[in-house]
Amino acid sequence: xxxxxxxxxxxxxxxxxxxxxxxxxxxxxxxxxxxxxxxxxxxxxxxxxxxxxxxxxxxxxxxxxxxxxxxxxxxxxxxxxxxxxxxxxxxxxxxxxxxxxxxxxxxxxxxxxxxxxxxxxxxxxxxxxxxxxxxxxxxxxxxxxxxxxxxxxxxxxxxxxxxxxxxxxxxxxxxxxxxxxxxxxxxxxxxxxxxxxxxxxxxxxxxxxxxxxxxxxxxxxxxxxxxxxxxxxxxxxxxxxxxxxxxxxxxxxxxxxxxxxxxxxxxxxxxxxxxxxxxxxxxxxxxxxxxxxxxxxxxxxxxxxxxxxxxxxxxxxxxxxxxxxxxxxxxxxxxxxxx
Amino acid sequence: xxxxxxxxxxxxxxxxxxxxxxxxxxxxxxxxxxxxxxxxxxxxxxxxxxxxxxxxxxxxxxxxxxxxxxxxxxxxxxxxxxxxxxxxxxxxxxxxxxxxxxxxxxxxxxxxxxxxxxxxxxxxxxxxxxxxxxxxxxxxxxxxxxxxxxxxxxxxxxxxxxxxxxxxxxxxxxxxxxxxxxxxxxxxxxxxxxxxxxxxxxxxxxxxxxxxxxxxxxxxxxxxxxxxxxxxxxxxxxxxxxxxxxxxxxxxxxxxxxxxxxxxxxxxxxxxxxxxxxxxxxxxxxxxxxxxxxxxxxxxxxxxxxxx
Amino acid sequence: xxxxxxxxxxxxxxxxxxxxxxxxxxxxxxxxxxxxxxxxxxxxxxxxxxxxxxxxxxxxxxxxxxxxxxxxxxxxxxxxxxxxxxxxxxxxxxxxxxxxxxxxxxxxxxxxxxxxxxxxxxxxxxxxxxxxxxxxxxxxxxxxxxxxxxxxxxxxxxxxxxxxxxxxxxxxxxxxxxxxxxxxxxxxxxxxxxxxxxxxxxxxxxxxxxxxxxxxxxxxxxxxxxxxxxxxxxxxxxxxxxxxxxxxxxxxxxx
Numbered sequence: 001x002x003x004x005x006x007x008x009x010x011x012x013x014x015x016x017x018x019x020x021x022x023x024x025x026x027x028x029x030x031x032x033x034x035x036x037x038x039x040x041x042x043x044x045x046x047x048x049x050x051x052x053x054x055x056x057x058x059x060x061x062x063x064x065x066x067x068x069x070x071x072x073x074x075x076x077x078x079x080x081x082x083x084x085x086x087x088x089x090x091x092x093x094x095x096x097x098x099x100x101x102x103x104x105x106x107x108x109x110x111x112x113x114x115x116x117x118x119x120x121x122x123x124x125x126x127x128x129x130x131x132x133x134x135x136x137x138x139x140x141x142x143x144x145x146x147x148x149x150x151x152x153x154x155x156x157x158x159x160x161x162x163x164x165x166x167x168x169x170x171x172x173x174x175x176x177x178x179x180x181x182x183x184x185x186x187x188x189x190x191x192x193x194x195x196x197x198x199x200x201x202x203x204x205x206x207x208x209x210x211x212x213x214x215x216x217x218x219x220x221x222x223x224x225x226x227x228x229x230x231x232x233x234x235x236x237x238x239x240x241x242x243x244x245x246x247x248x249x250x251x252x253x254x255x256x257x258x259x260x261x262x263x264x265x266x267x268x269x270x271x272x273x274x275x276x277x278x279x280x281x282x283x284x285x286x287x288x289x290x291x292x293x294x295x296x297x298x299x300x301x302x303x304x305x306x307x308x309x310x311x312x313x314x315x316x317x318x319x320x321x322x323x324x325x326x327x328x329x330x331x332x333x334x335x336x337x338x339x
Numbered sequence: 340x341x342x343x344x345x346x347x348x349x350x351x352x353x354x355x356x357x358x359x360x361x362x363x364x365x366x367x368x369x370x371x372x373x374x375x376x377x378x379x380x381x382x383x384x385x386x387x388x389x390x391x392x393x394x395x396x397x398x399x400x401x402x403x404x405x406x407x408x409x410x411x412x413x414x415x416x417x418x419x420x421x422x423x424x425x426x427x428x429x430x431x432x433x434x435x436x437x438x439x440x441x442x443x444x445x446x447x448x449x450x451x452x453x454x455x456x457x458x459x460x461x462x463x464x465x466x467x468x469x470x471x472x473x474x475x476x477x478x479x480x481x482x483x484x485x486x487x488x489x490x491x492x493x494x495x496x497x498x499x500x501x502x503x504x505x506x507x508x509x510x511x512x513x514x515x516x517x518x519x520x521x522x523x524x525x526x527x528x529x530x531x532x533x534x535x536x537x538x539x540x541x542x543x544x545x546x547x548x549x550x551x552x553x554x555x556x557x558x559x560x561x562x563x564x565x566x567x568x569x570x571x572x573x574x575x576x577x578x579x580x581x582x583x584x585x586x587x588x589x590x591x592x593x594x595x596x597x598x599x600x601x602x603x604x605x606x607x608x609x610x611x612x613x614x615x616x617x618x619x620x621x622x623x624x625x626x627x628x629x630x631x632x633x634x635x636x637x638x639x640x641x642x643x644x645x646x647x
Numbered sequence: 648x649x650x651x652x653x654x655x656x657x658x659x660x661x662x663x664x665x666x667x668x669x670x671x672x673x674x675x676x677x678x679x680x681x682x683x684x685x686x687x688x689x690x691x692x693x694x695x696x697x698x699x700x701x702x703x704x705x706x707x708x709x710x711x712x713x714x715x716x717x718x719x720x721x722x723x724x725x726x727x728x729x730x731x732x733x734x735x736x737x738x739x740x741x742x743x744x745x746x747x748x749x750x751x752x753x754x755x756x757x758x759x760x761x762x763x764x765x766x767x768x769x770x771x772x773x774x775x776x777x778x779x780x781x782x783x784x785x786x787x788x789x790x791x792x793x794x795x796x797x798x799x800x801x802x803x804x805x806x807x808x809x810x811x812x813x814x815x816x817x818x819x820x821x822x823x824x825x826x827x828x829x830x831x832x833x834x835x836x837x838x839x840x841x842x843x844x845x846x847x848x849x850x851x852x853x854x855x856x857x858x859x860x861x862x863x864x865x866x867x868x869x870x871x872x873x874x875x876x877x878x879x880x881x882x883x884x885x886x887x888x889x890x891x892x893x894x895x896x897x898x899x900x901x902x
Binding site: 180181183184185186188189191192195196198199200201202203204205206207 | 697698699718719720721723724728729731735736737738739740747748749750751752754758761762763764768772811812814815
Binding site: 250 | 590621624
């Protein structure tokens with residue numbers, strides 16, 4: 001995994017980003033709508049990272065939405081039908097998602113290549129159909145009135161802000177786990193498999209096993225996002241998890257930079273979540289501009305935004321962190337975010 | 340897609356069966372047109388065109404405009420719809436995909452390029468989708484049937500319009516076979532899809548072939564949309580799910596094989612027709628699951644080798 | 648007992664026999680040359696031994712153990728390494744990373760601990776990194792360690808392929824056309840290295856077309872034609888073998 005910088009300056013950059021993220025909601029406390037968008041972006045980041053993890057092992061999956069759905073529905077049902085509280089339902093939902101991923105993945109991962117792409121897409125369609133058809137999952141109307149998480153100590157989940165910090169924590173968790181994987185021998189094995197599965201195998205790397213590992217870990221993260229989503233929106237409907245969602249997830253990684261397994265989807269998800277908000281004023285033309293924006297990014301930023309930026313010499317560490325601080329202050333206090 | 344208002348009936352009699360077969364075959368023919376379009380584009384230019392459903396939808400809207408609003412002759416409106424979509428396809432290719440392909444030629448792996456072009460097609464999809472909504476609004480439009488007659492055969496009532504679709508589909512298959520296997524252009528297209536570099540050494544201009552393949556592929560989708568417009572309804576969402584069905588038919592039948600696509604389309608058409616009659620909405624789910632299982636145990640689909 | 652025993656090995660693709668009824672022994676610490684006209688089945692044989700193809704018939708026995716039906720990564724872990732005909736490298740990674748990836752099977756710490764990046768894991772990784780540098784120095788690539796594999800000139804790429812195979816510390820090394828495309832200087836340098844590799848205790852099987860190389864490097868030769876072994880023995884004997892000459896030059900050319 002490549003970050004934009006190396007060494008101790010990396011930590012400094014990370015630290016300043018962390019500070020911004022933590023302090024940010026207090027700056028816009030009066031505008032819950034903004035927080036909502038940030039939460040959406042956060043969920044999208046996790047989902048994008050799901051795609052990237054699979055991509056890092058050489059798998060292109062259009063089925064991330066399926067596990068997003070499984071996590072959401074599992075969590076919703078656990079709390080509503082079994083009366084469990086969220087804090088128990090969340091890890092259980094992750095485990096359930098992981099189990100399904102293991103079962104499905106063990107079959108799908110045998111044939112990487114175009115069939116895998118389509119099979120994952122099919123699986124996403126299947127899941128969306130199943131939860132829509134069967135009454136047990138609430139049918140096409142979905143499940144409503146999903147309970148909020150129980151308060152932990154003095155922290156209640158009655159407003160956006162608590163959810164924001166919860167998501168931030170979950171995001172940090174996911175990023176940490178993913179980063180640990182990417183920098184370990186597992187990540188190296190993935191990259192080897194991605195670049196040349198045959199060569200990797202002659203080195204003693206069991207391609208199937210590592211791909212399956214990527215599949216299960218990534219899908220579990222999607223399940224985590226799903227569970228959070230269910231208890232934030234308090235409603236899950238099948239149309240949220242349609243086939244197109246998977247396709248958008250892949251977009252985040254492509255836009256941000258396919259070779260940046262953590263920051264790439266973050267950048268892409270942020271763009272795809274915030275840009276429509278900026279364009280809200282011209283609602284009728286928003287998809288047109290989004291489409292054009294997508295095309296522009298692909299054409300002018302081959303290798304994604306981060307990929308192209310990395311090649312420009314003026315993006316050294318010092319100027320980047322300084323610039324980031326400036327941008328952060330500017331963007332998040334601008335008025336048009338509050339409409 | 341054909342949705343029926345009657346379902347759950349379990350009577351099997353010859354008349355019902357025949358009707359279901361006709362419905363299934365006509366649905367299959369439509370899927371076939373769309374699938375061939377996407378397959379042609381995929382194999383020739385290696386672009387996975389997620390905007391394909393939108394070209395289908397635009398064909399339907401063109402038909403609505405010419406046949407429904409302007410009351411032109413139906414066949415004329417079919418032609419106009421095809422031309423309109425073909426033009427749009429040409430513009431899309433020249434304006435977008437041409438640049439994307441040139442930009443990324445030789446960069447990264449095949450799957451990377453596929454992903455990039457697929458992503459750009461999503462951008463195109465957004466533009467086309469919203470474009471139609473802006474131009475035509477979000478209301479559903481119904482069109483008078485182009486062939487409202489009912490043919491009675493052996494005591495069974497069959498709708499002529501469905502039969503026409505089947506006829507068109509069969510004609511199309513033969514036409515495509517002739518085009519791809521008997522004409523120079525078709526052979527050129529097939530050789531380019533196989534090996535672009537070698538083909539250019541033989542004097543075949545790959546860019547022209549790509550452009551033509553894209554145009555024809557889109558035209559096929561538009562044609563399918565125009566054909567179905569009077570049979571079903573014209574809505575802005577009709578393009579959304581057809582792409583998934585098309586991909587499913589494509590891989591179920593087998594990617595490397597044209598016969599497989601035909602077989603896949605016909606089977607899926609019949610499955611949806613019979614399935615909906617006897618099982619209702621669940622049949623849709625069953626279809627996806629069956630195709631999934633098929634692909635797991637036979638990655639090449641029914642007749643093909645997997646495209647890796 | 649030979650290090651590698653191949654018995655009645657056969658591989659059919661459709662109706663075509665790529666390898667047919669092949670018996671071959673590879674003895675410990677020898678350098679065996681595998682020669683034959685193009686399409687004789689040499690690379691297929693490598694693929695069969697290393698698990699990339701499963702044989703239609705026959706067995707492969709390595710150090711007394713039947714490895715015929717094992718996966719490539721399992722066979723690699725048993726101690727067989729190989730290089731590929733085309734430069735199969737991790738092109739977008741540095742030279743160092745290529746060999747580092749190659750050291751994968753040497754991790755002893757359990758994987759879950761690897762995720763936690765415990766001190767023991769980090770110690771192991773730096774030990775492995777040291778080994779990587781040793782291999783690079785042995786092969787003369789140390790100065791190029793930060794260059795991208797894809798940017799190396801052809802000769803160095805072949806050498807890197809060899810480094811990667813060495814990183815797995817094989818007992819048996821299968822080299823598929825190691826000097827193809829190299830100039831005479833590079834070739835003799837590589838041959839020296841191959842001899843040194845054998846001196847370090849690694850048995851080597853080489854597929855090569857360059858007769859000069861084969862004659863000077865190999866202790867024994869085995870000749871394949873149309874998937875069958877037509878001769879075997881010391882290089883001088885094989886050179887004079889009528890069938891071998893016919894295979895290469897066509898019938899009627901033998902003196």
